[in-house]
Amino acid sequence: MxxxxxxxxxxxxxxxxxxxxxxxxxxxxxxxxxxxxxPICVPDDTSALIQxxxxxxxxEPNVDFCDGTAHPKTDSWxxxxxxxxxxxxxxxxxxxxxxxxxxxxxxxAGSLAPDTSLSGxxxxxxxxxxxxxxxxSSIPLGFSRLVSLTHLDLSGSSFSGFVPPSNLSELQxxxxxxxxxxxxxxxxxxxxxxxxxxxxxxNCDLQGEFPSEIFQxxxxxxxxxxxxxxxxxxxxxxxxxxxxxxxxxxxxxxxxLTYLELSSNRLTGLLPANVTGxxxxxxxxLEDNLLTGGIPSxxxxxxxxxxxxxxxxxxxxxxxxxxxxxxIRVVYLENNDIHGEIPTSFFGLSGLIELDFSSNNLxxxxxxxxxxxxxxxxxVRLSSSDSGPNPTSQVLQVLYFSSCNAGRFPVxxxxxxxxSILDLSNNRIPGTVLKWEAQGWEQLTYLNLSxxxxxxxxxxxxxxxxxxxxxxxxxxxxxxxxxxxxxxxLISKNKLSREISPSICNLTSLDILDLSGNYLEGxxxxxxxxxxxxxxxxxxxRNNLLVLILHSNGFYGGLHNSxxxxxxxxxxxxxxxxxxxxxxLPTKFFxxxxxxxxxxxxPTMNCGGADVMCVPRCExxxxxxxxxxxxxxxxxxxxxxxxxxxxxGFTLIDFSNNQFDGRIPEVLAELSALLVLNLSxxxxxxxxxxxLGSIAALESLDLSWNKLxxxxxxxxxxxxxxxxxxxxxxNFIGPxxxxxxxxxxxxxxxxxxxxxxxxPLSNKCGNDEEPSPPTLKLGEDSAIDFTWKLIMMGYMCGxxxxxxxxxxxxxxxxxxxxxxxxxxDWQRNFARRIHMIGMKTN
Numbered sequence: 034m035x036x037x038x039x040x041x042x043x044x045x046x047x048x049x050x051x052x053x054x055x056x057x058x059x060x061x062x063x064x065x066x067x068x069x070x071x072p073i074c075v076p077d078d079t080s081a082l083i084q085x086x087x088x089x090x091x092x093e094p095n096v097d098f099c100d101g102t103a104h105p106k107t108d109s110w111x112x113x114x115x116x117x118x119x120x121x122x123x124x125x126x127x128x129x130x131x132x133x134x135x136x137x138x139x140x141x142a143g144s145l146a147p148d149t150s151l152s153g154x155x156x157x158x159x160x161x162x163x164x165x166x167x168x169x170s171s172i173p174l175g176f177s178r179l180v181s182l183t184h185l186d187l188s189g190s191s192f193s194g195f196v197p198p199s200n201l202s203e204l205q206x207x208x209x210x211x212x213x214x215x216x217x218x219x220x221x222x223x224x225x226x227x228x229x230x231x232x233x234x235x236n237c238d239l240q241g242e243f244p245s246e247i248f249q250x251x252x253x254x255x256x257x258x259x260x261x262x263x264x265x266x267x268x269x270x271x272x273x274x275x276x277x278x279x280x281x282x283x284x285x286x287x288x289x290l291t292y293l294e295l296s297s298n299r300l301t302g303l304l305p306a307n308v309t310g311x312x313x314x315x316x317x318x319l320e321d322n323l324l325t326g327g328i329p330s331x332x333x334x335x336x337x338x339x340x341x342x343x344x345x346x347x348x349x350x351x352x353x354x355x356x357x358x359x360x361i362r363v364v365y366l367e368n369n370d371i372h373g374e375i376p377t378s379f380f381g382l383s384g385l386i387e388l389d390f391s392s393n394n395l396x397x398x399x400x401x402x403x404x405x406x407x408x409x410x411x412x413v414r415l416s417s418s419d420s421g422p423n424p425t426s427q428v429l430q431v432l433y434f435s436s437c438n439a440g441r442f443p444v445x446x447x448x449x450x451x452x453s454i455l456d457l458s459n460n461r462i463p464g465t466v467l468k469w470e471a472q473g474w475e476q477l478t479y480l481n482l483s484x485x486x487x488x489x490x491x492x493x494x495x496x497x498x499x500x501x502x503x504x505x506x507x508x509x510x511x512x513x514x515x516x517x518x519x520x521x522x523l524i525s526k527n528k529l530s531r532e533i534s535p536s537i538c539n540l541t542s543l544d545i546l547d548l549s550g551n552y553l554e555g556x557x558x559x560x561x562x563x564x565x566x567x568x569x570x571x572x573x574x575r576n577n578l579l580v581l582i583l584h585s586n587g588f589y590g591g592l593h594n595s596x597x598x599x600x601x602x603x604x605x606x607x608x609x610x611x612x613x614x615x616x617x618l619p620t621k622f623f624x625x626x627x628x629x630x631x632x633x634x635x636p637t638m639n640c641g642g643a644d645v646m647c648v649p650r651c652e653x654x655x656x657x658x659x660x661x662x663x664x665x666x667x668x669x670x671x672x673x674x675x676x677x678x679x680x681x682g683f684t685l686i687d688f689s690n691n692q693f694d695g696r697i698p699e700v701l702a703e704l705s706a707l708l709v710l711n712l713s714x715x716x717x718x719x720x721x722x723x724x725l726g727s728i729a730a731l732e733s734l735d736l737s738w739n740k741l742x743x744x745x746x747x748x749x750x751x752x753x754x755x756x757x758x759x760x761x762x763x764n765f766i767g768p769x770x771x772x773x774x775x776x777x778x779x780x781x782x783x784x785x786x787x788x789x790x791x792x793p794l795s796n797k798c799g800n801d802e803e804p805s806p807p808t809l810k811l812g813e814d815s816a817i818d819f820t821w822k823l824i825m826m827g828y829m830c831g832x833x834x835x836x837x838x839x840x841x842x843x844x845x846x847x848x849x850x851x852x853x854x855x856x857x858d859w860q861r862n863f864a865r866r867i868h869m870i871g872m873k874t875n
Contacts, residue, residue: 072129074116077153082122082131083112084150092142098164098189099138106139123159130156137186141165145192147174159184163208167191172212177201187212188233198224205252206231213237219244219263228252235294236260243267243300254289259296259318266302267295267319287311294318296342304329304348314338320365321345328352328371333361333382344368344389354378361385367414368392380406389414391433412454435459435481442466454479458502465489482506483523503527504547512537512553519543525572526550533557538564547572556580591616605629610689610711617695618688618712629684629704685709689735692716697741702727713737713759723748733757740764745789750775758782765789768798 086107094103106120116131117124123133131154145167151160152175160179163186172192176185177199185196188210195217196207204226214237223246225232230252239261247256287310296318303326304319311317314335320342327350332341339360344367351373352366362384372394385407391414412431431454439460453476463486474480474494480501487506490513499520508527514536515522522540525547532555533548540546544567554577558564592614605628684707693715701710702724710728713735720743721736732754742764749755750772758778766788769775776792783789790798 069126071115072117072124072126074122074124074131075129075156078124078129078131078156079112079116081150081153082110082116082119082134086110088146088150089141089143091140092166094138094140094164103138103140103164105141106136107141125156128156130154132156132181133159135159135161136165137161137163139165142168144168145170145173147171149173149175152176152178154179156181158182158203161186162190163188163210165190169193169213172196195221196225201226202228204229208233209237210234211236214239220246222247223249225250230289231255233257234261239263243295243298248287252289253287255292256290257292257294258298259294261298263295263298263300265300267300267305267324288313291315291337295322297321299323301325303327304343305331307331308335311335312337316340318342319346324348326350328366330355333379336360339363339384341365352376352379355381363387365389366393370394372396383407383409385410387412387431389433391415391435411451430454432456450476452476456481457485458482459484461486463487465491466494467491512548515540517541520567521545523547524551529553531555535560541565542567544569546570548576549573550575552577589613589615592619592622605684607685608687609691610687612691614688614691614693616693618693618698618717620698620700623698623700623704626704629686629707684730687711688715690714694718696720697722697725697736699724701725704728706730709733711735713739715739717741720744721746721749725749726751728752729754731755735759736763738762742766744768745770747772761785769794 089107091105091108109120110116111119116122117129121135121139122131123135124130125132134151134154134157141162142165151157152173155178157179158181160176160182161184167190169191171194172187174197176182177197180200181203182201183203184206185201185204186206186208188208191213192209193213193215195212195214196209205228207225207229208231210233212234214234217237217239219239219241222232222234222244227250229250231254232247232250233255235257236259239258241262241264243258243263243265247253290311291313292315293311294316297320300319300322302324304324306329308331312335315337317332317338317340321344324343324346326348328343328348330353332338332343333355337360339362341361341363342365344365346369348366348369348371350371352371352375354376355378361382363386364382365387367389368391370393371390374396375390383406386409388407388410389412395415409428411428413429414431414433415437428451430451432452433454433456435456436459439457439462441462442457452474455474455477456479458481462482465488466482476497477495478497478499480494480498483502484505487503487508489510490503490508493501493513493516496516497518498516499518501515501519501521502523504523504525504527506527508524508529510529511531512524512529512533514534517539519540520542522543523545527550529548529551530553533553535558537546538558538560541564543565546568547570549572553573557573557580589612592609607626684704686704686707686709689711690713693712694717696719697712697717699722701707702722705728707728708730710731710733714737717736717739718741721741723746725731725734726746726748729752731752734752734755734757737759738761740763741760744767745760745765747770750770753773755774758774759782761781761783762785765783765786768791769783769789771792778793780793783794790796
């Protein structure tokens with residue numbers, strides 16, 4: 034055992050030495066000692082830098098991937114001063130040549146020419162251009178002339194292509210995260226410098242066979258090819274013995290490798306049965322692939338391995354017994370098909386901190402004396418197995434024990450004072466959450482007890498609870514008053530009754546409230562619309578409430594003086610259809626819909642400049658996503674959209690099947706981000722406002738079965754994304770406008786308007802009534818196209834800021850925005866980073 038500890042101490046040294054320069058390189062390359070005189074910059078280098086700066090513009094970053102440090106470094110550059118004093122610039126003390134240029138997170142924007150002036154910095158050793166916006170420029174050919182380059186970081190800056198073939202023989206660290214390499218052959222990676230130590234290419238859209246030849250880079254210490262589309266098998270050579278090598282073993286040396294990540298690709302086949310060439314490996318990530326077969330014991334016996342992730346594959350069979358314990362600290366095997374009992378030798382891994390066996394088919398019982406050896410264990414996930422934990426550790430912080438057939442609260446939870454995340458959902462736990470039990474969970478911030486048999490709740494646990502899910506139980510009586518710290522409160526599908534207590538409005542930080550599917554009655558507290566500045570989703574459907582304004586509830590009266598619908602400034606989905614509302618449409622309500630007035634692009638990460646949202650992997654992200662489902666019935670197509678994981682760009686107003694009268698308010702034209710507008714089956718009168726042509730994003734407009742009259746404004750032809758139009762059963766007269774989308778609509782769009790004429794109707798217009806398309810100003814089409822691109826970006830980011838309390842019912846066909854959602858290959862852009870849309874097609 035002493036020999037084992039000594040080996041780990043030795044093999045940990047290169048990791049430490051490796052990590053220190055990595056941190057230095059990725060953030061700052063220009064730390065010079067104040068004791069050394071500042072050198073005088075070479076004039077040619079000053080000129081090259083000024084040319085580069087003048088070719089760029091400064092823009093606000095769409096996202097702050099730089100931890101709040103993004104700022105325009107080049108603003109300090111002045112050609113009358115010594116360039117060696119400029120921010121981000123490092124010079125050689127002897128020659129004055131620029132040897133380091135750190136412009137990461139500098140808010141730069143602009144295309145980079147193949148012969149960029151930066152190629153003239155012949156002494157450059159370290160170049161960092163990460164997290165800017167170079168407008169999908171190809172990596173400049175001129176970089177091949179930077180023969181002294183040892184560090185190159187182009188991550189997250191909207192580059193495309195690959196490093197040009199060159200004489201970069203000194204290159205040691207190459208960061209190309211999120212560079213678009215769709216057209217790059219993976220085999221070209223073998224042309225990199227043999228001196229390369231660190232190669233980072235995640236989320237680069239690499240396609241094709243895994244380039245096993247990459248391990249010819251004999252000095253390689255760090256390799257990340259995650260979130261690509263690489264296929265084939267894991268490399269066979271030198272994972273086991275030299276006898277299995279397909280090429281001479283001297284060409285392939287993995288003994289230097291400390292970090293290997295191939296997650297989120299399409300790799301297939303078996304894990305190698307034996308490995309002898311990864312003695313220094315510290316982190317191994319192979320999750321989210323298509324790997325099959327059993328789990329061999331060798332990952333658990335590598336002397337320096339601390340982090341192992343094999344989750345989200347198709348691994349089967351029992352886990353091999355571990356012959357010799359190692360230094361492993363984190364093990365993730367979730368979402369496979371592993372069966373059998375967890376090997377008893379597994380509990381000899383005394384350094385284990387996190388353990389995830391969730392969503393497998395494991396069986397057996399974990400006794401307390403087995404887990405007592407794991408005194409450092411902080412997180413356990415055993416969901417969807419029959420294993421029963423009974424640990425006594427006081428440091429346990431995370432326990433996922435979902436779908437484990439538990440019939441009571443685990444006894445070990447009583448002394449677990451450090452527990453912060455607890456998931457006991459999908460079990461058979463009956464009865465009441467007793468006061469003494471709740472007091473034992475004082476540090477909880479996340480509690481999921483959904484899908485059990487609970488009937489009562491004496492006390493909510495702790496004072497720091499932020500997420501509470503009690504949905505799908507048998508809870509009875511009045512709605513309990515939860516702690517004010519809550520951010521998400523889900524208690525749907527129970528048997529709660531009586532009125533909603535005004536104490537619910539004490540939850541001033543709440544962003545999701547779901548009380549649906551109960552027997553709540555009476556009126557809605559007046560504060561419900563504005564009690565929390567953070568509120569995003571309120572779901573009160575399927576109750577016995579009396580003033581609530583929802584789809585298909587038989588409500589009546591006017592909306593002008595209603596306080597119930599006021600104050601929802603972030604509302605993006607509003608459905609009041611199939612009720613008996615009267616009076617004119619509420620102008621003030623539409624004016625307050627701020628979230629529908631602007632196209633929003635707000636992804637959480639740049640992902641290399643791609644117009645997509647990405648979510649970085651985190652160690653303790655809770656997997657539970659609240660889902661508010663909006664059902665859309667489009668003729669023979671039924672779909673369900675998850676508004677939580679949908680987007681900030683989805684907007685809809687459905688006031689159909691009521692008794693609204695009067696004119697269509699002009700204020701609707703201000704909702705420039707509105708996608709779907711349905712005012713059909715009402716008693717609206719007057720002409721169509723020409724200003725509706727300003728709703729540039731509109732794709733579906735249904736005004737059928739009203740009493741609208743006058744001519745159809747030619748301005749509506751500006752709605753170049755309009756896929757569905759229904760103006761039938763009104764009193765429109767005169768010619769139907771022509772041009773753009775109006776040339777695609779058929780007779781059904783205008784049926785029942787006897788005084789209309791022109792195509793597609795058979796009723797021809799007189800010569801003096803021949804319609805003509807409106808004249809668009811130069812560049813108007815491109816502006817609209819740009820708007821749509823931004824809207825589509827909006828589909829792929831953020832969380833919905835809306836109120837979905839009912840079903841969205843459309844009977845007008847299938848709009849283009851919906852068709853695009855169906856047809857788009859979401860996985861291509863997101864892999865497994867976010868859940869986007871849950872759909873069901875009948």
